[in-house]
Amino acid sequence: MPTPTPPPTPPPARPISKAEFVDSTPLLADPAALRARADEDGYLFFRQRLPADEVLAMRAEMLAIVDRHGWRQPGQDALGGLIDYDAINRLTEEEMHRTDVGVTAEAYHEVQRLERFHRLPHHPRLLEIYRTLFGREVLVHPRHIARLVTPHTCMVPTPPHQDFPYIQGTTQTWTAWFPVGDCPRSLGGLTVLRASHRQGYLPVQPAKGAGGFAVPLCPAETEWIEGDYATGDVLTFPSYTIHKALRCQFKDRVRLSMDVRYQAADEPVESRSLQPHCPLTWEQIYAGWQHDDLKYYWRQLPLQLSAWDDGYLKPQRRIC
Numbered sequence: 001m002p003t004p005t006p007p008p009t010p011p012p013a014r015p016i017s018k019a020e021f022v023d024s025t026p027l028l029a030d031p032a033a034l035r036a037r038a039d040e041d042g043y044l045f046f047r048q049r050l051p052a053d054e055v056l057a058m059r060a061e062m063l064a065i066v067d068r069h070g071w072r073q074p075g076q077d078a079l080g081g082l083i084d085y086d087a088i089n090r091l092t093e094e095e096m097h098r099t100d101v102g103v104t105a106e107a108y109h110e111v112q113r114l115e116r117f118h119r120l121p122h123h124p125r126l127l128e129i130y131r132t133l134f135g136r137e138v139l140v141h142p143r144h145i146a147r148l149v150t151p152h153t154c155m156v157p158t159p160p161h162q163d164f165p166y167i168q169g170t171t172q173t174w175t176a177w178f179p180v181g182d183c184p185r186s187l188g189g190l191t192v193l194r195a196s197h198r199q200g201y202l203p204v205q206p207a208k209g210a211g212g213f214a215v216p217l218c219p220a221e222t223e224w225i226e227g228d229y230a231t232g233d234v235l236t237f238p239s240y241t242i243h244k245a246l247r248c249q250f251k252d253r254v255r256l257s258m259d260v261r262y263q264a265a266d267e268p269v270e271s272r273s274l275q276p277h278c279p280l281t282w283e284q285i286y287a288g289w290q291h292d293d294l295k296y297y298w299r300q301l302p303l304q305l306s307a308w309d310d311g312y313l314k315p316q317r318r319i320c
């Protein structure tokens, strides 16, 4: 009997590289160089883009909501993010899954009603990025998302995905992601797959974690870029860039972050991007605001609407 030939040895797994975000602040003075880097890398990172005091004021308001719901440990100052693990885990998975942001729908709606939450995305230091990048008038999508990623056992890190299937409209919609407070890697910040935007739309499969779908990764896709975020740092990327969250290593902390979208005002936008990211109406969201200037601001713009296409979230195999 001939001895069976042993199976071929698999090639050594490609090491997962973990390069650090490159700060693009100096390129804001050189739009062509900024665009070239964006085309090359599929992301831009800016240190200390937002004033720390404004981000921390946002943090205090979010944490006050977490506190009122009884999920924060006692004895901390207004900026402390220590969570009562047992208290948060008394919530059922059903209560948690009515949102995928890390807290119940009631708490999330309170965040959505905060005027500051809708004002911070219009900060001139953020708008400067997109005016420079697009070279024309910017539309800030009013549909902002807050993440209050608590240590509830049902929370899993956001899986690798592109934002395009969830947002649609122009493919040149950019997401800004920023932590609301310091966010070292150990707290589960966002990481991007370098240059992944060049592949265009990629098929999705159902997955656990925010959004509910993931792009299956190919073996060569290992060049993740990450970093320890400080308060005020901002990561931004176009809607074909694959990104995911790192796993939070702590059982007693909340990761607070915001994600916000920007596009050139003369490109198509899908109408859901002009609706709140929760079942509240704009009237309900605006009910307690002190100022009117940011209410329905997009209605002043001659926007071009595009249709929603369910096909982008139909599971399909990805061929590597």
Ligand SMILES: O=C(O)CCC(=O)C(=O)O
Pocket (backbone or CB within 6 Å): 147, 157, 158, 163, 175, 176, 177, 190, 210, 243, 244, 245, 257, 258, 259, 260
């Ligand atoms: O914060 C997260 O876990 C997910 C954020 C995200 O996917 C985004 O900002 O597009």
Ligand SMILES: [Fe+2]
Pocket (backbone or CB within 6 Å): 161, 162, 163, 243
């Ligand atoms: Fe995303």
